Amino acid sequence: MTTAIGVVMTEHIVAGRLEGQHLTGEPLRFPADPDELDALSAIPGSELVELLAAHIAALAANSAIPVDAIGVAVPGIVRSGVVEDSPNLSQIKGMRLASDLTKVLAARGIAAPVYLANSADAIAAGVAATRGQLDRLTRVWTIGNGIGYGRWPYIDGVWEGGHVTVSLDPRERFCGCGGLGHLEGIMGYRAMRLRFLDLEPEEVFAQARQGDTRCREFVDLWHRALAAATASFIHLAGPGRFYFTGHNVGFLDLPTLRAHLESMVKMSPLQSFSLEVLEEDDETALIGAGVSALRALTW
Ligand SMILES: [Zn+2]
Numbered sequence: 001m002t003t004a005i006g007v008v009m010t011e012h013i014v015a016g017r018l019e020g021q022h023l024t025g026e027p028l029r030f031p032a033d034p035d036e037l038d039a040l041s042a043i044p045g046s047e048l049v050e051l052l053a054a055h056i057a058a059l060a061a062n063s064a065i066p067v068d069a070i071g072v073a074v075p076g077i078v079r080s081g082v083v084e085d086s087p088n089l090s091q092i093k094g095m096r097l098a099s100d101l102t103k104v105l106a107a108r109g110i111a112a113p114v115y116l117a118n119s120a121d122a123i124a125a126g127v128a129a130t131r132g133q134l135d136r137l138t139r140v141w142t143i144g145n146g147i148g149y150g151r152w153p154y155i156d157g158v159w160e161g162g163h164v165t166v167s168l169d170p171r172e173r174f175c176g177c178g179g180l181g182h183l184e185g186i187m188g189y190r191a192m193r194l195r196f197l198d199l200e201p202e203e204v205f206a207q208a209r210q211g212d213t214r215c216r217e218f219v220d221l222w223h224r225a226l227a228a229a230t231a232s233f234i235h236l237a238g239p240g241r242f243y244f245t246g247h248n249v250g251f252l253d254l255p256t257l258r259a260h261l262e263s264m265v266k267m268s269p270l271q272s273f274s275l276e277v278l279e280e281d282d283e284t285a286l287i288g289a290g291v292s293a294l295r296a297l298t299w
Helices: 045-059 098-105 119-130 183-186 189-195 199-210 212-235 256-262 282-297
Strands: 005-009 013-019 022-030 069-074 077-079 081-084 116-117 140-145 148-151 243-245 274-277
Touching: 005 045, 005 119, 005 148, 005 282, 013 045, 013 282, 022 045, 022 282, 069 119, 069 189, 069 282, 077 116, 081 098, 098 116, 098 140, 116 119, 116 282, 119 140, 119 243, 140 189, 140 212, 148 183, 183 189, 183 212, 189 199, 199 212, 212 256, 256 274
Parallel strands: 005 069, 069 116, 140 243, 243 274
Antiparallel strands: 005 013, 013 022, 077 081, 140 148
16 A cells, blocks of 8 residues: 655644545644644745645654655646745745755655645645545635635646636736736735725625625625636636635635526536535645655656
């Protein structure tokens, strides 16, 4: 049986050990307090590498069975072990995270190859693995501080779905990357705080339910933006199943999203899409990171 360690570094770090495609034991978490948000943004990149290595080493020491592969999932554009950009974890931009981590782990006596994945791709891989559908196209939107788009199976490319342009209005300027009209600039948590300086995003959604016109219009825009981006991916790669997850997936109303999507996707061969909300959990991405690393061994 193959053994992998999966690690996910987003707003926090979680790491776990996989036997086959199954998590064994309790995952490790940093910071330990789940209510402590934004704990990683002030930690320099080199210290994050040490932190990742410490968690991996602790899991590797849990068993005498050597680890075959280590998968690390991070948000942003990740190619060939390099973090090309990561707007919501900016200190890792440009880092050769796979080789940096490999070196630090080697000093701790751990020689397994490190595979770096985008965190949304890892969720898609985790969904595909846990539902026994690794042979099928699986797409995931992650709704959090940033907006992530993930797909399984992995294919080379950028796939920054959160930064697709969904508005031509030049006032749509709240995306963390600085680009105008981006999906994340409407849906991202940070972007919503910049737009509503007087209300927290939770209050915006609550006041929309109570009938406040400004908030209702925004919540409708929020759903239309996600529908527009999803419709674009349906028009490019076809229908199929889309999953929605992330820290703020509770803002999502599937019937509203579906109604907007149906107004945007009119060609009958493309209308067989399905939409499903996944409860946010750390395990799915962690399993996906490990499974992606094991798959990468065979490429
Ligand atoms: Zn952007």
